[in-house]
Structures are given as structure tokens and as C-alpha cells.
Amino acid sequence: MDNVAVVVDDLAAATAFFIELGLELEGEAQVEGAVPDRMTGLDGVRSAIAMMRTPDGHSRLELTKFLAPAAVGGGADAPAPNTLGLHRVMFAVDDLDDTVARLRRHGAELLGEVVQYEDAYRLCDLRGPSGIIVALAQRLG
Incomplete structure (x- = not known):
């Protein structure tokens, strides 16, 4: 890719x-x-x-x-996590809490909660610029 x-x-x-x-x-x-x-x-x-x-x-x-031509959609029409097609990009981070705090200063908002998947990852989805969804993953251990 x-x-x-x-x-x-x-x-x-x-x-x-x-x-x-x-x-x-x-x-x-x-x-x-x-x-x-x-x-x-x-x-x-x-x-x-x-x-x-x-x-x-x-x-x-x-x-x-x-x-x-002007872009279409976005705003209130931005995709939800269950929208068909490409809807988010996930990034690996070293410190999820610090990253969320820094991105909030740029207007990011959590869609749900920061969650832990087994003993492997801490994860979250954020709404970023132009309504896009950005996911973060912190590997544990």
C-alpha cells in the first residue's frame, strides 16, 4: 500500500x-x-x-x-463506526492517555471509551479533523 x-x-x-x-x-x-x-x-x-x-x-x-469542486458530506454526515466502507485509520501509540490528551487540544473527541482488550491492548476511537475517525492502539506488556 x-x-x-x-x-x-x-x-x-x-x-x-x-x-x-x-x-x-x-x-x-x-x-x-x-x-x-x-x-x-x-x-x-x-x-x-x-x-x-x-x-x-x-x-x-x-x-x-x-x-x-467543493468537498461533500462531513460534519453531521460524517461516518459512524458502523458505516460501510473505509471509516477509520488506526495508529499504534506508546502512551494512549497522553496521546488522547494531546489530540484533544486539536479538537479530537472520544467516540466511546478507552477500553482494554484482554492483556494485549488499550484501544479507543476518536473523532478527528473533518469528522474522520482515528483509532489508537497501545500494546500492553
């Missing part, structure tokens, strides 16, 4: 959120023209992207803000 793309409404806020989570900004760009139009099946695509890299260098997250 090369990357997972997430459409956001505030690119700067989403970038800051994922930097707080430990990702590194790999680069930023504006894309437009025939290639993104043909790839997406949309006309007049113009977007700003921020490519984020996980600290281990093995995974990337592409944050995309559509300047044209």
Missing part, C-alpha cells in the same frame, strides 16, 4: 493534528489539471495535499483539501 487519503476541510488543522500524533510532514503540493480530473472522474479538480509519513517510514497518509 502506498498511502491512505483523507479529505479534510482545514488542511492546516489536520496537518497539525497528525503531527501531534507523531507523523512527519513529507511534503505539500497543489494538484490540478487533466490528470486528477481523469483519475477522479471530476471536472476542474484543484486540491492542496499534505503527505504525512509515519515515524517508522513504512506508511503514509495523504491529507487532501478540495479547493474545486
